[in-house]
Amino acid sequence: MKILIWLLSLIPAIGSLTVINRVEPYILGLPFIVFWATAWLILTSVCLYISSMIHDKKEVNK
Numbered sequence: 774m775k776i777l778i779w780l781l782s783l784i785p786a787i788g789s790l791t792v793i794n795r796v797e798p799y800i801l802g803l804p805f806i807v808f809w810a811t812a813w814l815i816l817t818s819v820c821l822y823i824s825s826m827i828h829d830k831k832e833v834n835k
Contacts, residue, residue, distance in 0.1 A: 785817035
């Protein structure tokens, strides 16, 4: 479980460090760079929420 929590924390870091320097194409009406930043903001929150739930479940089982 510790490895899963670590991987879920690593995924957003890798995705947010990826350099994207494009304005086109537009996705959902947003320039690609804005969509990329927004998507990683949401995905980071989801990954950290999942790891928090796993960690809390692990604490209860002790």
